[in-house]
Amino acid sequence: MSGKEFKSHEELISLLISRGVDISTPEHKSFAKKALQHEGYYNLINGYNKLFIASTAPAERYKPGTTVEEIFYLYDFDRKLRNIFFKYILPVETNIKSIIAYVFSQQYGHDNYMLYNNFNTTRKGAEANITSVIADFQRQLASRASDPSIAHYLKTYGYVPLWVLNNILTLGQISKFYSIMKQQDRQNVSRVFHIQDNQLENILFYLSSVRNFCAHGNRLYCFRTKRPLADMPVHKSLNIPCGDGKEHDYGKRDLYAAMLALYYVLPAATYKKLVKEIYRLFSTLMPKLSVLHEDDILKEMGFPCDWRNQLLSLK
Structure with missing residues (x-):
């Protein structure tokens, strides 16, 4: 070949x-x-x-x-865009890990996160999903046994509390953990964000995909996923149209959907900072472009033309 x-x-x-x-x-x-x-x-x-x-x-x-310059400007814009999203998703990751560890440990003890019956065994595919998460956690512990904090707890107590294990888990792994928790436990977590447990589960998986794109340097401005963001009240409040009568035209499988997801899991003041930071990034890019127009880039991102006003109008 x-x-x-x-x-x-x-x-x-x-x-x-x-x-x-x-x-x-x-x-x-x-x-x-x-x-x-x-x-x-x-x-x-x-x-x-x-x-x-x-x-x-x-x-x-x-x-x-x-020109190569203009292609580079778009490239650099995307790199900075990844940095912004990564910066704002990391606190969400830390927060959700902390809340899940607290809720689960309060209910079952801090050393019982690998017991099958402490999870929702009635959900479709429960056996495969629960055993997969438990096995993954065991692999993580085994691979990081020399980590000082892990080694200390294993040697001293014979187990590692969930809030310590959190330090070596990814957002994707803790999202899977959340998905197998019993519904009441899930609701105790989602209540913190004033949304339903199935909505939070979907948001975590969506943001996990975006986080992975950022961490691995993948193109972010044109992000698309096969697993859409769930229909949320924000889709209705922003009057996002449904061109085919089934799914909203944007804010479902694109980067704008990540903005809508972050609206639910970031403090209001922090969310406004995110919106303004992305707007400033756009403002520095636009004067450098002659071949591309702002609408070209916004369309790839799934952002409507008045995206800034829309997002800042959210309460």
């Missing part, structure tokens, strides 16, 4: 020029070469050229005026 041939930076620049990218000055060429050296062709060009492509047949052609 033959793969793609290696191309030097000079050859890659020539390829971009042949496809309509403006690298007509020494300054453009110098920037392009440094960008390819630092970021890589695949990450930068293949990752962020979609909005700049005018035609794909018979070969990719870029929109007139496209």
